[in-house]
Amino acid sequence: MKEYGINRSSVSKNKTMYNYILKNISGEVINTTKQNSLELAIEYFSKVKQLSKKEIFKIYKIEKV
Numbered sequence: 001m002k003e004y005g006i007n008r009s010s011v012s013k014n015k016t017m018y019n020y021i022l023k024n025i026s027g028e029v030i031n032t033t034k035q036n037s038l039e040l041a042i043e044y045f046s047k048v049k050q051l052s053k054k055e056i057f058k059i060y061k062i063e064k065v
Contacts, residue, residue, distance in 0.1 A: 015036045016036070017035065018034065018035060018036070018037075018041075018064050019032060019033075019034055019064070019065045020032065020033050020034075020035055020041035020045075020062055020064055020065070021062070021063050021065055022045045022049075022060050022061075022062055023062075023063065024060060024061075025059070025060075025061075031045065038062070038064060041062055041064075045060070045062060
């Protein structure tokens with residue numbers, strides 16, 4: 001399955017999926033995703049928002065919930 005350029009077929013099915021949220025500066029939740037790691041969540045949100053991995057943190061906060 002490909003979603004926003006992330007190939008999920010290479011992800012092991014035995015790994016635990018975690019919920020991650022994308023918040024704006026005021027703390028409002030903008031988006032959510034389930035990923036195997038924070039790194040994958042950052043990659044996903046960066047592609048969705050069309051920002052580099054560095055730029056996304058200037059505008060948003062990513063948290064594991």
